[in-house]
Amino acid sequence: MKLIINDEINNLTVTTITSLLSVLEQPGKGIAVAVNQAIITRQKWDDFQLSENDQVTLFQAIAGG
């Protein structure tokens, strides 16, 4: 499936956000995910089905100040 992850085109065999993070070897610690500019809360990661051409934003929470 073609996904645009942080502005880069990727072809990955994934279904949900959880499976995407696993394929990308992202532990998920301190990580937030947005699909098509909308944050997907953690509780939905197991169920949220990614679709062809989705724009995925993976980023870290930051707490500095």
Place this chain on the structure above:
Amino acid sequence: MTGLTDQEYMRYSAHLLLEDVGEKGQLALRNAKVVIVGVGGLGAPVALYLAAAGVGHLYLVDDDHVELSNLQRQIIFTQHQIKQTKVDSAKASLTQLNPHVEVTTFAQRLTLEKADNELANMLTQVDLVIDCTDNMPTRQVINKICVTQKIPLIVGAGIRMEGQLISFNAKQADSACYHCLYPFDETAEVHNCSTSGVLGPLVGVIGSLQALEAIKHLTGMPVSSFNRLMRFDGKTLQWQHLSVAKDPQCSVCSSNV
């Protein structure tokens, strides 16, 4: 409520020229009570701009002392204030900037345990809280208090060359909260400015925007960062806007309707 004095007309003349602020907005600022939690790289510009704008009562919460390494970005402090408490040093600067502003200081860390003290009492009667802290656990505490007390909250964060800004308003039923966005206490690494580094103007940009959003909120303008995470990349100057919806299962705000 008395009107503006001649001195105030002159001091705030640039506000009075703005249709969105005017005398009504200036009086709203004068009547406002705003808490700034964390007087560091973000809290410094927030406190300076809000005092300059004539916010009537500022409450500063921070348990730290001024250190030499703070002066690279925490522009409210000066060399001779090293080792003094941050809140007292900031109060001195703010009072010099604008003697009309009342400043109350709390040289302590914000926790949920101290539920009966002066600080907790103060938090029941303020109009707005601005989160300028440097760690996740305190950010979660601030969020919990703001959800429970239904206080609008403007959150800023900055590290290295990256910044984030988002606002919540627990008075509104559809408001998300910080825990909807980040339902965890950890960050991927130990992310704070002393360990990871940061450019001074980066926290200056985010802090200035927190102050801007605060003034907009207090004068009745719509707050653009409400339920919207604004991510700023200091290297490319690019902004990314991500919407944040209230999580119906959020353990902090789901019962807040």
